[in-house]
Amino acid sequence: MTRYLISFDDGAMDHIPAEDMPDVGKAAHAVVQEAVNAGVWVFGTGLERQRASIVATDGTVTDGPYPETKEVIGGFVVLDVASREEALAWAAKIALSCRCAQEVREIMPDPETEAMLREAGRRR
Template structure:
């Protein structure tokens, strides 16, 4: 099973961290964590995300969709990075999430990545077959 761990930080915690934390120490802690995930054979992907100021949202409530540049003042938390893990169970995903070296004001949202079978579509669906081909070509 694949699980995605999404790092969420409150804007206040992010501001405090920028002022008080040693970036070299943070990189070392995350590096060691990522190395542990890699050695365990569960890390598929992991990336940090740029500041919300560089991002944008696309709202599909209207036609055409409306694009709004960041930052987003109404946000109570911002997404700052993610990992995608391949594990055998929810419990194993929880094990790795608990080990992540994060502090106060930071949370991980962990969600299972859906598999094709979860969609309840026929196995011969043209678009499902194409997606499987795309995945195989990119792996």
């Protein structure tokens, strides 16, 4: 199985009227439940709008994101699926439920980190 990050930009749901948000929430949670039932759900959540901090290599902390940043992640899901095609199919379900486009990226496996997790008694 391969993990995929499915995400959308902050502000991508701004077109949705406030009175429609409960229905969007129900639809999104139905897709989450479907992914949980299918055994592919790893993690997912929305992110606080514009509540980022940038930590430099010297440890300096700056409130962010940078003003020139045009797009910031507004929410994401991590799924563990058999193929890119399956990830794209889940992204289509998420896009429909959230009423906004989704970006799909394969998460690169890291065998050394996986070995550390196994040694610590955690499973991927």
